Amino acid sequence: MPRLVQMAPSILSADFLNLERDIQLLAESTEPPEWFHIDVMDGHFVPNLTIGPSFVRELKRITQVPLDVHLMISNPHVQLDWYLDAGADLLTIHIESLRPHARGGLKGRSATINDLTAEEIVKGIQLLERIQDAGAMAGLAINPATPVSLLKPFYSYIDLVLLMSVHPGFGGQSFIPESTVRMKEIQHELNLLSAPVLIEVDGGIDSKTAPLAIEAGALVLVAGNAIYGKDDPVAAMESIRSVVSPCGRLCV
Numbered sequence: 671m672p673r674l675v676q677m678a679p680s681i682l683s684a685d686f687l688n689l690e691r692d693i694q695l696l697a698e699s700t701e702p703p704e705w706f707h708i709d710v711m712d713g714h715f716v717p718n719l720t721i722g723p724s725f726v727r728e729l730k731r732i733t734q735v736p737l738d739v740h741l742m743i744s745n746p747h748v749q750l751d752w753y754l755d756a757g758a759d760l761l762t763i764h765i766e767s768l769r770p771h772a773r774g775g776l777k778g779r780s781a782t783i784n785d786l787t788a789e790e791i792v793k794g795i796q797l798l799e800r801i802q803d804a805g806a807m808a809g810l811a812i813n814p815a816t817p818v819s820l821l822k823p824f825y826s827y828i829d830l831v832l833l834m835s836v837h838p839g840f841g842g843q844s845f846i847p848e849s850t851v852r853m854k855e856i857q858h859e860l861n862l863l864s865a866p867v868l869i870e871v872d873g874g875i876d877s878k879t880a881p882l883a884i885e886a887g888a889l890v891l892v893a894g895n896a897i898y899g900k901d902d903p904v905a906a907m908e909s910i911r912s913v914v915s916p917c918g919r920l921c922v
């Protein structure tokens with residue numbers, strides 16, 4: 671059965687002073703995106719700083735397109751409910767943020783862990799259950815240098831894995847080629863478990879890298895610079911979709 675590719679334009683690369691215009695441009699196009707990807711950065715877990723829950727609430731007010739909220743924050747347990755209340759449809763936390771004080775460095779480095787304690791795993795499962803109990807989809811994100819084997823205990827508790835294909839914090843970076851191997855490993859594990867978990871890929875996705883990501887198992891494509899960084903974001907989104915899903919949204 672053909673798989674339906676889902677587009678998640680990242681508003682990080684949109685014009686923040688004309689954000690409503692940029693949102694409606696894609697939302698009202700012939701083939702609107704399945705999600706808007708919203709990057710929440712706290713200036714600690716990643717070096718950059720973006721938006722908070724009140725902003726998400728305002729976005730929810732202006733579009734019917736579901737909101738995919740990517741929390742790049744330390745201590746997600748403190749703020750989780752704020753984003754659920756604000757209307758996140760998919761809420762993703764980072765596996766590295768289960769380790770207290772984990773933080774990223776400057777551009778090109780990001781928070782990394784090599785193991786998890788039993789206590790941290792339990793804490794993570796509780797957070798993911800809190801998201802699902804609130805009626806949202808639960809996502810778990812992983813940074814480029816964290817082993818994907820650490821995701822295993824969580825596969826029964828999540829709807830989606832967000833694989834970072836750049837070090838988070840900034841838009842417009844280049845896709846890290848090893849990301850495809852990591853996605854294949856995750857897909858292999860999900861197949862063994864028959865776990866209904868989507869793979870989302872985030873960072874450096876454009877019409878050249880999108881086919882590599884899809885071939886490796888991704889189904890949800892985040893793209894910021896390759897959509898909102900272009901003069902015609904609608905055409906840019908359609909061109910990425912068309913290289914991976916020739917019949918577009920009708921491909922089911």
Ligand code: DX5
Pocket residue numbers: 680681682683707709740836837838839840841842843872873874875892893894895896
């Ligand atoms: C990076 C963010 C991404 C970013 C992707 O930290 O998580 O969502 O917007 O941007 P591009 O597609 O430009 O790499």
Ligand code: ZN
Pocket residue numbers: 680707708709740872892
């Ligand atoms: Zn993101």
